[in-house]
Amino acid sequence: MFAAFRKSPSDTVERPQLELSGPALTEALERIAAGCEAGGGIDRYVMALQLRHGVFSDILIEKNEGPLSPESLAALTMFMPTVRRRIAPYLSAEKFGALRDAITGLLETKHEYDKVDERMAAFCSHFPQDKTHRWVRDLAAELLHGVDPERYPMMCRWIWDETANTGVLREIWHGDIDSITLHVPDTYGTFLMLREELSQFLASHGVMQDTQAHVDLLCAQIYAEYISAQGGSYLRADFSSADDPMAHVRRLLGLDGIQPKANRIAGAGTKFDIAGAIAQIEKG
Numbered sequence: 001m002f003a004a005f006r007k008s009p010s011d012t013v014e015r016p017q018l019e020l021s022g023p024a025l026t027e028a029l030e031r032i033a034a035g036c037e038a039g040g041g042i043d044r045y046v047m048a049l050q051l052r053h054g055v056f057s058d059i060l061i062e063k064n065e066g067p068l069s070p071e072s073l074a075a076l077t078m079f080m081p082t083v084r085r086r087i088a089p090y091l092s093a094e095k096f097g098a099l100r101d102a103i104t105g106l107l108e109t110k111h112e113y114d115k116v117d118e119r120m121a122a123f124c125s126h127f128p129q130d131k132t133h134r135w136v137r138d139l140a141a142e143l144l145h146g147v148d149p150e151r152y153p154m155m156c157r158w159i160w161d162e163t164a165n166t167g168v169l170r171e172i173w174h175g176d177i178d179s180i181t182l183h184v185p186d187t188y189g190t191f192l193m194l195r196e197e198l199s200q201f202l203a204s205h206g207v208m209q210d211t212q213a214h215v216d217l218l219c220a221q222i223y224a225e226y227i228s229a230q231g232g233s234y235l236r237a238d239f240s241s242a243d244d245p246m247a248h249v250r251r252l253l254g255l256d257g258i259q260p261k262a263n264r265i266a267g268a269g270t271k272f273d274i275a276g277a278i279a280q281i282e283k284g
Contacts, residue, residue: 010027013113015189019174020215025201025218028172032221037248046213048255052079056146069104070096077252080142081158084219086135102126107147116188118142135143142254149212153195155188158223158252162186168219169194171226216253224248 036042041081056079059072070091077084090099106123109115121184124141127133139154155161160167169190173182184190194277197214199200227248 012114013189013192014187015193016184018169018184018190018193020172020197020201021281022201023173024222025198026205027227028222029202029205030219031225032249035221035249036217039246042214042217045217045253045255046210049213049216050210052254053146053149055079057144060103060143060147067169068100071101071220073099076146077139079146080139081251081256082136082138082158083142086132087139091253098266100128103143108141113188116144120155149216153191153212154216154219155186157186159194159219160186160190166226168222171222177281195226208236217249220249220252223252 018092033042036045040046056076060068071092073096074087074091077087078224089095102123109119120137120140124133124136127136138156141152145154157164159166160169162182162185167186169184170177170182195212195215198218199211202211202214202218222251224246247256
C-alpha cells in the first residue's frame with residue numbers, strides 16, 4: 001500500500017486506509033502507456049479529457065447555451081456510458097423539469113467537503129430507489145467530476161461499488177481478493193483517498209503534470225481489463241461490442257460519445273474541438 005497524504009481543507013473528510021497493490025498498478029500503468037501509443041500517445045487522451053471537462057463547464061456552469069435543455073443534457077450524456085442508454089425517459093417534457101431542478105440543486109449547492117455524500121444522496125432521492133435506477137448515482141458523479149475534476153474525483157460505480165463489491169478499487173487491492181469482501185465505503189472520502197494514493201503512485205513514476213487526467217486514464221485501464229476478462233458484469237451490456245481494451249478505456253471515460261464527423265456539441269461549436277481530438281486518437 002502506498003502511504004496516504006492529506007490535504008487541507010479535505011482533512012475534515014473521513015477517509016479509509018487503502019491497501020493497494022504496487023505491482024498491479026505498475027502493470028496497469030505500463031499497459032495504458034502502451035495502449036495509448038496506438039492512438040498517438042497518452043497526451044492526446046489527456047487533451048480529450050480536458051476538452052471534455054471544458055464542454056461540461058461551458059454548458060452547466062457558464063451556461064453559454066442558456067438554461068439546461070433536454071438537447072444539451074442529452075449531448076452531455078454521450079460522455080456518460082452508464083447513463084446515456086437509461087436517461088431517455090427523463091428527457092421528456094413531462095419529466096425534464098424535475099430532472100433539471102435536481103441537477104441545479106446538485107451543482108449549485110455550496111461545496112462543503114463533509115457534505116458531498118449528502119448532496120449526492122439528495123440528488124438520488126429524486127428518483128426511484130431500485131436497481132433500474134442505479135445509473136442515477138453515476139449521473140451525479142459524472143456531473144460533479146465533469147464540472148470540477150479537481151474538487152470531485154471520479155466517483156462512478158465502476159471506480160468502486162461497495163454493494164456490488166466491484167470496481168477499480170477491488171482490482172488493485174493488495175493480496176488474494178477473490179475470497180473476501182471489501183468493507184470499504186463508496187463515499188467521497190474513499191474516492192478522495194484513492195485519487196491521492198494514485199496521484200502519489202504516478203508522481204513516483206515521473207507523472208507530474210495533468211495528474212487528474214492520468215488518474216482517470218489509469219483507472220479506466222484497470223477496469224477495462226476487468227471487463228475484457230469477465231464473461232458478465234453490470235457494465236457488460238454497455239461494453240459488449242468491443243474486444244480491444246483501449247476501446248473499453250475510451251467508453252469508460254466517455255470518449256466514444258462523439259463521432260469524429262460531429263462538428264457541434266450541444267451548441268459548444270468549435271470552441272471545444274473534442275470531436276477532432278477523438279478523430280486523431282482513432283487515426284493514430
